[in-house]
Amino acid sequence: MPQPLGLRIQGARQNNLKNISLEIPHDRLTVVTGVSGSGKSSLAFDTLFAEGQWRYIESLSTYARMFLDRVDRPDVDKIEQIRPAVALEQKNPVRTARSTVGTATEVYDYLRLLYAKIGRVHCPTCGAPAVSHSPESIVNTLLGEHAGARALITFRLAVPAGLPPAELWATLTRRGFARVRIDGDILDLAAPAPADFGDRTAIAVVLDRVVLDPAQRGRISESIEAALREGGGQLAVEIVGGPTRVFAEDFRCSGCGAALERPQPLLFSFNHPLGACPECKGFGNVLKYDEARVVPDRTLSLADGAVEPWTHPSGRWYQRELMKAARRKRLDTDTPWEKLPEATRAFVHKGDGTFPGIQGFFEEVESYRYKLHVRVFLSRYRSQSICPTCRGARLKPGALAVRVAGLTIAEFTALTIDAAARLVGDLGLTAWDAVVAREILRQLTAKLTFLLRVGLGYLTLSRQTRVPPCEAPILADVVELMISIGNSNPRDRGCASDDGSLEFSAHLLPSHQLRATFA
Numbered sequence: 001m002p003q004p005l006g007l008r009i010q011g012a013r014q015n016n017l018k019n020i021s022l023e024i025p026h027d028r029l030t031v032v033t034g035v036s037g038s039g040k041s042s043l044a045f046d047t048l049f050a051e052g053q054w055r056y057i058e059s060l061s062t063y064a065r066m067f068l069d070r071v072d073r074p075d076v077d078k079i080e081q082i083r084p085a086v087a088l089e090q091k092n093p094v095r096t097a098r099s100t101v102g103t104a105t106e107v108y109d110y111l112r113l114l115y116a117k118i119g120r121v122h123c124p125t126c127g128a129p130a131v132s133h134s135p136e137s138i139v140n141t142l143l144g145e146h147a148g149a150r151a152l153i154t155f156r157l158a159v160p161a162g163l164p165p166a167e168l169w170a171t172l173t174r175r176g177f178a179r180v181r182i183d184g185d186i187l188d189l190a191a192p193a194p195a196d197f198g199d200r201t202a203i204a205v206v207l208d209r210v211v212l213d214p215a216q217r218g219r220i221s222e223s224i225e226a227a228l229r230e231g232g233g234q235l236a237v238e239i240v241g242g243p244t245r246v247f248a249e250d251f252r253c254s255g256c257g258a259a260l261e262r263p264q265p266l267l268f269s270f271n272h273p274l275g276a277c278p279e280c281k282g283f284g285n286v287l288k289y290d291e292a293r294v295v296p297d298r299t300l301s302l303a304d305g306a307v308e309p310w311t312h313p314s315g316r317w318y319q320r321e322l323m324k325a326a327r328r329k330r331l332d333t334d335t336p337w338e339k340l341p342e343a344t345r346a347f348v349h350k351g352d353g354t355f356p357g358i359q360g361f362f363e364e365v366e367s368y369r370y371k372l373h374v375r376v377f378l379s380r381y382r383s384q385s386i387c388p389t390c391r392g393a394r395l396k397p398g399a400l401a402v403r404v405a406g407l408t409i410a411e412f413t414a415l416t417i418d419a420a421a422r423l424v425g426d427l428g429l430t431a432w433d434a435v436v437a438r439e440i441l442r443q444l445t446a447k448l449t450f451l452l453r454v455g456l457g458y459l460t461l462s463r464q465t466r467v468p469p470c471e472a473p474i475l476a477d478v479v480e481l482m483i484s485i486g487n488s489n490p491r492d493r494g495c496a497s498d499d500g501s502l503e504f505s506a507h508l509l510p511s512h513q514l515r516a517t518f519a
C-alpha cells in the first residue's frame with residue numbers, strides 16, 4: 001500500500017513568506033520554530049489554518065455562512081492533502097480557572113457595563129441605597145424644602161498642622177472670603193485672627209449668604225458649585241433658624257453616611273484587583289487544610305502517627321516535638337484521635353509558643369511552595385471550600401452591593417442563558433435608564449440570542465469553562481462552528497481537553513461530514 005501523502009504547500013507568499021514550498025507529514029507532531037517575525041504564524045495560522053477554514057466555510061450553506069466572518073483565501077499557489085484545521089491561538093481566552101461561560105462569550109463584559117451604567121448602589125454595611133448629589137439636585141432640594149429661608153453656604157477647609165491662624169486669615173482674605181465659622185461662632189476675617197486653634201484640623205468657610213428664593217436660583221447655583229469645588233465635593237448649608245444640610249457629590253449611604261464606591265466596569269471584574277474578592281482573589285473558593293486529609297485514619301493515636309504528614313521524613317521533627325509537648329502537657333498519646341478530647345485535638349492543630357502544631361507545620365512548608373514537590377505534597381492535604389467572604393460570588397462586597405432589576409451581578413450570572421435573555425428583555429427600567437443602556441442592552445440581547453439559537457440556553461453564565469474532561473463545557477470560539485453545523489444536541493458536544501478546543505472540535509465534525517467537505 002502506498003504511503004499516504006503529507007500536506008503539500010507550494011508557493012506560499014502570505015504576509016512575509018518568501019514563496020516557500022514544503023511538505024508536512026500527516027499524523028506526526030510537527031514543530032515550526034524560528035526567530036520572531038520569521039513567518040511562523042504566517043505559515044501556521046494565515047496560510048494553513050486559513051485555507052482549511054476557507055474550504056470548510058465554502059462548503060456550508062449560504063444561511064450558515066451568514067453567521068461566520070468572511071475568510072480570505074491565503075496567498076499560495078497550491079495546497080494539497082489538507083485536513084480539517086483547528087487553530088489553538090496563543091491568546092486562548094479559555095486559560096484561567098476564573099474563566100466562565102459569561103466571560104468567554106463576552107456576555108459578562110456587557111453585563112459589567114450595564115451594572116456600571118444603571119446599577120443601583122446599596123450600602124454593603126447597612127443595605128440602604130446610595131445617594132449622590134449634583135449642584136442642580138442640591139439647589140432643587142434647598143429651594144423645595146427651605147424656600148424663603150436665609151442660609152449660609154459653607155465648605156470645610158482642612159487646616160495644615162502648625163499653621164498660625166493669622167496666616168490662614170490672610171490667605172482666606174486674599175482669596176476673597178469674608179467669614180468663617182468656628183464652633184458656634186461666625187468670625188469676620190477682617191477682624192484679627194484668634195491666637196490659637198488648639199488641635200483643630202478644619203474650619204468651615206462661609207462662601208455665601210443667600211436667601212433661598214427661586215428668583216435667586218442663578219446665584220445660588222453658582223455658589224453651590226463653587227463650594228463643592230472648594231470643599232472637594234462636599235458642602236454644608238446652614239439654614240438660619242433651621243437645620244444644617246450636608247450634601248456630597250460622591251456616593252454616600254443614605255442610611256449610615258459611609259462613602260461608597262461609584263460603580264465602574266472594572267468593579268465587576270473578578271479578574272481585576274479592583275473587583276476581585278480580597279479573600280479568594282476572585283476564584284470563589286479557597287484552599288484549606290482539611291482535617292479529613294491530615295488525619296485520614298481517626299482510629300490511630302498520636303503515638304501511632306495519626307497526623308499523617310508527620311509520618312513522612314519531612315515531618316519527623318514535628319512528630320518528636322508533638323511527643324515532647326504531649327509529655328509536657330500530659331496529653332494522652334495512646335488514645336485514638338477520634339476519642340481524644342476536643343481541647344487536645346485543638347492543641348495539636350494550633351500548637352503553642354513552643355510547639356508549632358499542624359498549622360505551624362503547614363506555614364513552614366508553605367514557605368517552600370516554589371518547589372514543585374512541595375506543592376504536590378501540600379495539595380494532598382488541602383481541599384477547596386467556598387470562600388467565606390463572597391460565598392462564591394468572587395467579587396468584593398462593594399461590587400455585590402450594586403443591583404439591576406433587584407439582582408447583584410453574581411445573581412444575574414447564576415441565571416441560565418435562557419432566563420438571562422428573558423430578564424434582559426424585561427428589566428423594568430426607568431425611561432432614563434432605558435436611554436442610557438440602550439446600546440448595551442442591544443449588544444447583550446444579540447449575544448444571548450446567539451447562544452440561545454445554538455442550543456446553549458441551559459448553561460449558566462457563571463459556569464466555569466475549565467472543568468474536568470468530558471463534562472460538556474462550552475468554549476466560545478467553537479460556538480461559531482456549532483451554529484454552522486446546526487448541532488445543538490448536548491450529547492454530541494464533545495468535551496474540552498485541558499488545552500482548549502481540540503477534542504471539542506473533533507467531536508463537532510462528524511466524519512461523514514468531513515469527508516463530504518474535503519472530498
Ligand SMILES: [Zn+2]
Nearest residue numbers: 123126253256
Ligand atoms: Zn450604610
Ligand SMILES: [Zn+2]
Nearest residue numbers: 277280387390
Ligand atoms: Zn471570595
